[in-house]
Amino acid sequence: MKLLIVENPRPLTFEHYNDVANAPLSASLNSGYALAIARRAGWDTAHLDFSAHGADAAGIAARILAEEADLILFHWVYSWGHEETVRALLALLRLESDVPLGAFGLFATLARSKLLQYAPQLDMILAGEFEETLAELLAGFCPNALTALPGLAVRGEPFMPRPLIAYLSRLPAPDDVGANLGYPSLNIAASRGCYGDCSFCFISPYYGCSRRRVRSLDSLEAELATRLPRRPVDSLYFIDPTFIAPGVQERQRVIAISRIARATGLPFGFETRVDTIEESLLTTLAKNGASSVFLGIESGCDSVLRRINKRITKQQISAAVRTVQGCGLQLNIGFIMFEPDSTLGELEENYAFLDGLGLLAEHDLTANLLYHNQIVLRGSPAWQLFEQEQRLLLDERLPFEARYRFRDERVGLVCTAMGSLASVYFQAMDDIRQYSPDSWAVCSAAGNPGTAPRFNKDAVNLLLKEAFRTFCAAARIPLPEKLNRLEERYLLQLRGIIT
Numbered sequence: 334m335k336l337l338i339v340e341n342p343r344p345l346t347f348e349h350y351n352d353v354a355n356a357p358l359s360a361s362l363n364s365g366y367a368l369a370i371a372r373r374a375g376w377d378t379a380h381l382d383f384s385a386h387g388a389d390a391a392g393i394a395a396r397i398l399a400e401e402a403d404l405i406l407f408h409w410v411y412s413w414g415h416e417e418t419v420r421a422l423l424a425l426l427r428l429e430s431d432v433p434l435g436a437f438g439l440f441a442t443l444a445r446s447k448l449l450q451y452a453p454q455l456d457m458i459l460a461g462e463f464e465e466t467l468a469e470l471l472a473g474f475c476p477n478a479l480t481a482l483p484g485l486a487v488r489g490e491p492f493m494p495r496p497l498i499a500y501l502s503r504l505p506a507p508d509d510v511g512a513n514l515g516y517p518s519l520n521i522a523a524s525r526g527c528y529g530d531c532s533f534c535f536i537s538p539y540y541g542c543s544r545r546r547v548r549s550l551d552s553l554e555a556e557l558a559t560r561l562p563r564r565p566v567d568s569l570y571f572i573d574p575t576f577i578a579p580g581v582q583e584r585q586r587v588i589a590i591s592r593i594a595r596a597t598g599l600p601f602g603f604e605t606r607v608d609t610i611e612e613s614l615l616t617t618l619a620k621n622g623a624s625s626v627f628l629g630i631e632s633g634c635d636s637v638l639r640r641i642n643k644r645i646t647k648q649q650i651s652a653a654v655r656t657v658q659g660c661g662l663q664l665n666i667g668f669i670m671f672e673p674d675s676t677l678g679e680l681e682e683n684y685a686f687l688d689g690l691g692l693l694a695e696h697d698l699t700a701n702l703l704y705h706n707q708i709v710l711r712g713s714p715a716w717q718l719f720e721q722e723q724r725l726l727l728d729e730r731l732p733f734e735a736r737y738r739f740r741d742e743r744v745g746l747v748c749t750a751m752g753s754l755a756s757v758y759f760q761a762m763d764d765i766r767q768y769s770p771d772s773w774a775v776c777s778a779a780g781n782p783g784t785a786p787r788f789n790k791d792a793v794n795l796l797l798k799e800a801f802r803t804f805c806a807a808a809r810i811p812l813p814e815k816l817n818r819l820e821e822r823y824l825l826q827l828r829g830i831i832t
């Protein structure tokens with residue numbers, strides 16, 4: 334028997350240029366785990382990655398059918414407006430073959446019922462944490478008699494959720510496949526889930542609860558021993574939603590993990606909640622090779638932090654940012670500038686907060702921080718909330734995601750104007766990177782003699798900052814034409830600098 338895992342087509346579109354950050358990083362290991370589970374069950378496996386492919390449904394279908402698999406599962410994280418291509422692809426597969434078709438992953442979990450309606454060719458969806466469901470499905474696989482299992486939604490049968498995996502340590506080491514192979518870093522998970530419950534986050538809806546589970550250190554070491562020889566990497570990255578958790582035991586655990594990382598000779602990065610940052614702990618982790626930290630700070634306003642149930646304060650964020658900066662670790666930041674209920678005053682407070690912490694000094698970080706808004710996926714708590722409040726802005730082309738009406742429409746005007754600027758910026762940066770992979774480093778590295786930057790990075794940074802402040806000020810007197818003119822002016826200036 335053979336299982337084929339397919340990454341559905343999801344090339345980035347203009348309107349999604351800055352939305353990639355909304356997918357949990359843990360999704361990057363889903364396909365690898367599915368393949369490893371299947372081989373443990375005695376199945377042959379194959380993986381096809383069409384994530385960067387466009388609309389050639391017929392060509393993709395031909396490649397899938399050529400694998401002659403007994404079961405085809407789509408790892409469906411999101412589609413960025415390419416749902417029609419995926420649906421056409423499923424229709425072609427069904428026309429040519431009666432192999433059972435299924436889906437798993439974040440998107441399939443959140444939008445389970447709607448997806449079964451939207452794509453009638455799908456026979457099943459593995460919802461939520463899928464490894465035990467998949468193992469049970471493969472063990473008793475009977476293509477002509479599919480029945481629902483806990484965690485497995487089958488058309489026409491009631492769905493029963495599956496309890497979370499009790500022992501993460503028993504999972505096999507995931508395969509290294511797809512886009513992961515192009516990263517210089519090895520993604521690895523030391524835990525799953527998060528004890529936080531932020532209103533915009535997909536982690537708790539995916540797992541069905543706000544709970545964090547850890548694996549044993551032995552199993553982590555064994556996984557590194559299996560995966561590191563597979564390909565050259567220059568670092569490790571712990572994709573855990575929160576690498577550190579509160580408590581002395583957890584502190585000791587992450588220190589032990591950092592020693593394991595140090596033994597590999599590789600630096601490592603991780604993501605964690607602001608309220609887990611402590612100077613002495615970070616100093617120890619840095620000594621053991623920690624080189625970067627991602628903090629989801631999300632806002633510089635206490636009022637917004639309360640609204641999104643972040644359970645941290647502005648003061649805690651400042652302290653954590655300064656601690657990370659003081660320990661010499663690279664700081665990466667998650668920030669939702671345009672939270673849907675924001676006021677103009679809160680946008681300005683965000684700006685002052687970020688600038689005060691020195692976080693608006695580099696054009697790439699500035700572009701991210703001054704634009705990012707909240708994406709709403711079908712089935713997420715935010716979708717339900719905005720639907721109840723009649724604030725969802727639906728678009729037929731995007732059946733599984735929505736924009737929303739801002740509570741203060743002037744905030745929406747600033748968001749649109751910054752969005753246009755950010756899209757031009759991100760596309761230009763992509764073009765520069767594609768033209769010359771080294772040019773990104775050239776642009777970012779200070780004082781690199783002998784290599785001329787392709788654009789004036791300080792000028793871009795200043796322009797982005799000035800545009801944001803100007804848009805906010807102009808929105809106080811809401812004349813859309815005036816904002817449009819300002820937007821055009823800044824777009825023109827930006828193109829002038831970066832092309």
Ligand code: SF4
Pocket residue numbers: 527528529530531534535536537574575606629
């Ligand atoms: S702390 Fe991060 S991972 Fe945890 S619920 Fe909030 S956004 Fe999600």
